[in-house]
Amino acid sequence: MKGSKPLYLVATLLAVAGLLWAPQLIAAAPREATMGFVQKIFYYHVPSAWLCFLGAFVCAGGSIAYLFKDSEAGDRVGVAGAELTVLFGLCVLVTGPLWARKAWGVWWQWDVRLTTTLLLWMIFVAYLFARRYGGPGARKLAAGLALFGAADVPLIYISVSIWRTIHPKTTVVPTLQAGMRGPFWLSLGTFTVLFFVLLGMRLQLERARARVDELHLAVEDLEDR
Amino acid sequence: MPFVRSAALLLWKDVVVELRAKELVYATVFFAAIVLLVFAFAFLGGPLPTVDVSAGVLWVALVLTGTLGIGRAFEREREGDTLRALMLSPLPRAAIYVSKLAAIALLMAIVETVVVLLMILLFHLSVAGEAPRLVAFLALGTLGFAAVAALFGASLGRARSRDVLLPLLTYPVVVPVLIAGTRGTVALLTGDGAVASYWLKFLLVFDAIFVTIAVRIFEPLLRGDS
Numbered sequence: 022m023k024g025s026k027p028l029y030l031v032a033t034l035l036a037v038a039g040l041l042w043a044p045q046l047i048a049a050a051p052r053e054a055t056m057g058f059v060q061k062i063f064y065y066h067v068p069s070a071w072l073c074f075l076g077a078f079v080c081a082g083g084s085i086a087y088l089f090k091d092s093e094a095g096d097r098v099g100v101a102g103a104e105l106t107v108l109f110g111l112c113v114l115v116t117g118p119l120w121a122r123k124a125w126g127v128w129w130q131w132d133v134r135l136t137t138t139l140l141l142w143m144i145f146v147a148y149l150f151a152r153r154y155g156g157p158g159a160r161k162l163a164a165g166l167a168l169f170g171a172a173d174v175p176l177i178y179i180s181v182s183i184w185r186t187i188h189p190k191t192t193v194v195p196t197l198q199a200g201m202r203g204p205f206w207l208s209l210g211t212f213t214v215l216f217f218v219l220l221g222m223r224l225q226l227e228r229a230r231a232r233v234d235e236l237h238l239a240v241e242d243l244e245d246r
Numbered sequence: 247m248p249f250v251r252s253a254a255l256l257l258w259k260d261v262v263v264e265l266r267a268k269e270l271v272y273a274t275v276f277f278a279a280i281v282l283l284v285f286a287f288a289f290l291g292g293p294l295p296t297v298d299v300s301a302g303v304l305w306v307a308l309v310l311t312g313t314l315g316i317g318r319a320f321e322r323e324r325e326g327d328t329l330r331a332l333m334l335s336p337l338p339r340a341a342i343y344v345s346k347l348a349a350i351a352l353l354m355a356i357v358e359t360v361v362v363l364l365m366i367l368l369f370h371l372s373v374a375g376e377a378p379r380l381v382a383f384l385a386l387g388t389l390g391f392a393a394v395a396a397l398f399g400a401s402l403g404r405a406r407s408r409d410v411l412l413p414l415l416t417y418p419v420v421v422p423v424l425i426a427g428t429r430g431t432v433a434l435l436t437g438d439g440a441v442a443s444y445w446l447k448f449l450l451v452f453d454a455i456f457v458t459i460a461v462r463i464f465e466p467l468l469r470g471d472s
Contacts, residue, residue, distance in 0.1 A: 088466045143418040150414055156406035158470035162398065162415070165463045169394065169419045172455055176422040 025221075032218050039211025046204035059123040062116050064204055068212035069112035070138065075216065076106035077141055080148070081171035084164035093231065096160055099167060101223035103148045105216060110142035137178045144170035252337045256345030261352070269322075274315040274357045279364060281307045286368045300369045301431035304361065305387070305424055311357050312391055313413050316350055316399040324403050333468055343464040346400060347457075350392045358384050376434045379442060383434070386449040387427040390456055391420050397460040401467035422452050 047064045080102030086095025117135065118128040129135065144166065151163040264270055285303045289295045323329045332342050362380070365371040373380045395416045402408040430445030 088463055140418055140421055147415050147418055151405075151411055154407050155402075155411060156404070158401065158404045158467075160471045161467050161469070162401050162405065162411075165397070165401070165467050166415055166419070168459060168463060169456070172459060173419055173422065176452055176455070177425075 029218070029221055032214050032221075036211060036215040036218050039207060039214065043204060043208050043211050046207055050201050050204045059120050062120045064208040066113060066116040066120065067205070068209045069109045069116065071209070072212055072216045073106050073109040073113055073138065073141070076102045076104075076109060077145065077167075077171065077174070078102075079220070080106060080145065080167050084167040088161065088164045088168065096164070097224055097227040097231070099164055100149075100152065100227065101220050103145045103163075103167065104223060105219060106145040107142065107149060108219075109212075109216070110138065110145065113138055114142060133178055137174060140177050141170065141174055144173065249338055249341050252341040253345045253348070256332070256337070256342060257348045257352075260345065260349040263322075264349075264353070270315055270318055270353055271356055273318065274311050274353065275360050277314050278307055278311040278357050278361050281310055282361065282364050282368060290368065294370060297432050297435040298428075300365065300371055301428045301435065303369065304365055304371070304431060305427045307361055308354070308358060308384075308388070308427075309391060309417070309420070309424065311361070312350070312354050312388070312395060313416065315353050315357070316392070316395045317409055317412050319346075319350065319353070320399040320403060321408075323400075329400060329403055329468070339465040339468075340461045343397070343400070343461055347389075347392055347396045347460075350396050351388055354388045354392060355385075358388065371435070373434065376437075376442075379434055379446070380431070382446060383427060383430050383442075383449070386446065386453055387423050390423040390449060390453045391416075393453065393456045393460050394419050397464060397467065400464070403468075404470065423449065426452065 043064070047061055050061070050064075052060070080099050083095040083098030083100075083102055086092040087099055117138075121130065122128050148163045148166050148170070151159050151166060155162055282303070285307070289299055289303070320329070333339075362371070362373075362384075366373075395412065398415045399412055402411055405411060426445045426448045430442050430449070433439075433441035433445065
């Protein structure tokens, strides 16, 4: 961990700088013709959504390592990924309806992206629930749930997309207006750096926790002797 | 012992246990009837509800009843510590899982028969020409739901707050089953054959994926945390 400290510091500074700078660029970006001011939510909504899905992948990868290789590191990656999914997912699920109320006139639609994101979020909330309240065996159980969750998402996506979809397509991103492109990519970059900084912090915390448990057991052994 | 024979023997054991106790069948059938009555009180009394409501009631009743049955089935295993005994035996792990899945599917099939009859009685469900396909929907939907619920039910054996966690873990995962089941049933009831076969295929794919994952992770889950 010691070797990665400078990198970690640089990343943290980058994230802070981005979080300070991006809002100014976003405020200065051109107003969208039809949606006006609410369109600016897009700069937070899209990066959060992409990191929510990234977190789910990270969690599923760690869970596979923990399930089949009994890798403790995999378990730590799993819980960190799940927490980030829930965190960024919450950002998506809060900013989305705020925008939808203005753009569609309703808070919620059973649209394919909305439904998929909501269920993905719920699966990872259940993951954290299982770990928190499950007691013995719950970590394996949660890892199994993450695996199902990863398999579930495409299925939910297909099943809901049979109904009509009104969510803006992903082609919105490459066809952005010139003035909007800069702030968007800065937002995305900042959120991504933030994601990895949080992931690193969370992993470090879990490692420290495991070490404390180890020491605790070692002391008990000494006392028994 | 070959795989199929082990699974069949274990299934037979569960059937015999249930034939002697009759606890699960009575409890789940009665619970299903109560759930349907609750829905009937909520939706009936005025004009007859649309087919969407009937299909939804059917599948929600199945999921609720299945959860109750599975929770109780594994509670019984836990009281006797029989699952641990099975894991200590030299049987293939997947055979243990498949036998549990089959036992639960069998139980749910009995309950579903009663539920569909009650639906015809209370909700005027009319499936005359589409009966084989409705059976196919129920069978595939049950398999998908039970594949996930049986896995979690078995591995929640030692966990605290099992009763809370079983639906909490299972329901978000089996949402595709509920969507395919209800939409497919609606399509059947409104005579939209093409849509119904689409959802049937979807359920088939879903079942294949979930049974595969469940068979694969059954052992690590039961072994517990390292």
